[in-house]
Amino acid sequence: MNAATRPIVGILGGMGPEATVLLMSRIIALTPAEDDADHVPLLVDHNPQVPSRIKALVEGTGEDPGPVLADMARRLAGAGAAALAMPCNTAHVYVPVITAAVDLPFINMIERTVEQLAGMDLPNRRVGILASTAVQSLGLYDHALSNYGLTAVFPKNQADLLGAIRQIKRDARHPQAREIHRRVAGELLADNADVLLIACTEFSLIADAVPVGARVVDALDVLAAAICSFSRPD
Numbered sequence: 001m002n003a004a005t006r007p008i009v010g011i012l013g014g015m016g017p018e019a020t021v022l023l024m025s026r027i028i029a030l031t032p033a034e035d036d037a038d039h040v041p042l043l044v045d046h047n048p049q050v051p052s053r054i055k056a057l058v059e060g061t062g063e064d065p066g067p068v069l070a071d072m073a074r075r076l077a078g079a080g081a082a083a084l085a086m087p088c089n090t091a092h093v094y095v096p097v098i099t100a101a102v103d104l105p106f107i108n109m110i111e112r113t114v115e116q117l118a119g120m121d122l123p124n125r126r127v128g129i130l131a132s133t134a135v136q137s138l139g140l141y142d143h144a145l146s147n148y149g150l151t152a153v154f155p156k157n158q159a160d161l162l163g164a165i166r167q168i169k170r171d172a173r174h175p176q177a178r179e180i181h182r183r184v185a186g187e188l189l190a191d192n193a194d195v196l197l198i199a200c201t202e203f204s205l206i207a208d209a210v211p212v213g214a215r216v217v218d219a220l221d222v223l224a225a226a227i228c229s230f231s232r233p234d
Contacts, residue, residue, distance in 0.1 A: 006041055006231050009107070010081025012072045012098070014047040015088035016169055019201035019220070023087040026224040031232065040231040043081050045072045053090045054162070057134040066094045070101035077102040085109070085227055087201045087220055090134045107230060109223040110140055113197070116222055118148035122195060126151050128188030130181065131199035132165055133158045141199060153193045155184045161200075168202040178209040185210040 013020030024042065031039050050069065055062025069091065073084055084098065085107040092110050099106050117127055127145055129152050135141060142152045155161060164180040171177075181203060185196050195215040198207050204220040 007082035008041040008043055008080055009227050009231055010073070010076030010079070010084045010104075011042055011044040012047075012069060012076070012084060012086040012088075012091075013044050015050055015053070015086075015091055016202060017046065017048050018172055018205055019087050020044065020046055022201070022204055023220055023224055026221060027227055030224055030228050040228055042227075043076050043079050045076055047072055050091075053088070053093075053134060054132065054165075057090065057093065057138065058132075058162075065091065066097040069094050070097050073098045073102045073104070077104055083107055083230055085223060087223060089140065089199045089201065089219055090132050090138075092140060093134075093138050105230075107223065107226050109219050109226075110144060112226045113199075113217065113219040113222045114141065114144040114148065114150075117145065117150060117195065117197065117217060120195065120217075122150065124192045124194050125149055126153050126191075126193045128153045128185070128191070128193030128196045129199050130155075130161065130185060130188070130196060130203050133162050135199055141197070153188055153191055155187055157184075160184055165200060165202045168205060172202075172205045178206050181206055181209040182211065185214060189214060 027040050033039050051063035051065040053065055056065055083105045127150055129141055136154045145152050160180050164177040167174050167177040195217055196210055198204055198218040201220050204218050207218050210216055
């Protein structure tokens with residue numbers, strides 16, 4: 001495909017800001033390029049004002065993010081996006097709202113990630129999930145994994161991970177968040193998880209904070225690869 005005709009991918013971003021930038025950097029890193037024109041063209045609606053998914057879905061006190069996400073999708077479509085993607089696992093509960101707002105394909109991070117996991121050798125058929133409380137309560141990965149005979153394994157104390165997410169949003173380099181992430185990852189492995197799934201894009205910022213030798217799949221990496229494949233099928 002000629003570089004000038006590569007389809008543009010629209011990113012519903014800002015959830016959180018650093019995770020959006022991290023997705024872009026991983027797309028760049030995955031792209032074999034000899035010049036600027038070889039890279040994947042992106043349109044990014046970097047909107048940190050999307051209402052809190054945690055407040056809306058977990059605490060039940062926040063504004064519905066759905067209408068804001070639908071507006072973002074319409075802006076990206078109007079600006080020329082040929083497909084949409086969103087680097088926020090929790091916000092995937094609003095995918096039906098987004099796809100109802102525009103007639104564009106949506107590159108679904110959860111579906112693509114589960115497909116990758118299903119192709120792995122997992123003797124115990126157990127996937128340890130490092131994610132927000134909402135991911136567990138909404139069953140965002142549970143149902144998709146069960147379709148392939150896989151079981152989602154969650155930490156016994158989800159409050160620890162929620163605290164770590166909030167700490168990362170304040171300071172992604174804070175050692176406390178890394179320590180929580182590493183400890184909880186170890187608990188999941190002790191619970192016979194074959195692989196750790198980084199299912200929160202805030203945790204993608206500290207994805208290396210896991211026990212040595214652990215098998216890890218980062219949903220953000222899966223999404224980056226899927227975006228590259230869409231825009232660069234050659």
